[in-house]
Amino acid sequence: MSGSFPPPLDAFDRKILAILQRDNTTPQRTIGEAVNLSAPSVQRRIKRMTEDGVIQANIAVIDPVAVGQAITIFVEVEVISETADQIEQAKRVFAAAPEIQQCYYVTGEADFMLVIVVPAMAEYEALTRRLFFGNNNVKRFRTFVAMDRIKVGLSVPT
Amino acid sequence: MSGSFPPPLDAFDRKILAILQRDNTTPQRTIGEAVNLSAPSVQRRIKRMTEDGVIQANIAVIDPVAVGQAITIFVEVEVISETADQIEQAKRVFAAAPEIQQCYYVTGEADFMLVIVVPAMAEYEALTRRLFFGNNNVKRFRTFVAMDRIKVGLSVPT
DNA sequence: CTGCTTCTGCAATTTTGTTTCATGAGGCTC
């Protein structure tokens, strides 16, 4: 039996992904020329990879400043108790906060890395009171305010 | 006189962005129905926002594991000299490294926050030798290996 | 060799994106 394995990606698939991760508005015809395949073949591969979850989403990257979310902040969070329960609860709390744009559970000198986007510092301060000072399992947190986003994206080696 | 200000976004623009940041393959016709505008109007707004840099990119989000990039790593980098020149050079170097998925210039106890995706630790070690140990403007860097991606997200408030 | 599966390209079809154009609303001057 088989629980349906993800079919492996060949060189064509990888090249296609490498293009899409930079610009998914690239016409299939153009992609086809780049990888030496016909447009329909490219289309079928993209469809398959989307169904298989290799392509997880197709999104527009939007400038946070332009939409009034002017401040991007990295936060390193260290917790006191790292029991499974406590970690799960922290994950839930962070996942529920709409200001938290990205949340990773990490090893190292911290336990969580957060990427937060807020309109202004006042909102961030309110958030810290709510999430960090108001949570007695948070030992320490460190704030880094982003001044410039140099790069976003990309998973596929080029 | 004015060096051409970015025109402010109205409610239509925001709704359009809210849709595109979730799925930029949504047909303009469908977007139009959702926001009560004709397809051409939607199209013009998207074009304008793209030209203005509000929409910074259109990309496919790819599962790093599926493409053999199994490890995600946060790196906090502190530099020695923070002159404009040095910072610009660092930005260029980081932007050019394909393993670096996200790069932010930040204030706080570090100067750069990087999100790196690599197939295995060996590659990360090679990268540290090249980017950090091999760069004498790097004072210190701290590594956090992601064990779990709890959340990845979006810029437009919904 | 035969049958089966899978992938491919070509061509037709359908859907989507883009341009054109005429209209109406809002703002401004006089």
Next chain:
DNA sequence: GAGCCTCATGAAACAAAATTGCAGAAGCAG
């Protein structure tokens, strides 16, 4: 208020892209 200007809009025409149908070639199992 009248006239004029600018600008965004929708309808329709148009161009481009995505999708589907189909037949052929390559790989494999029996």
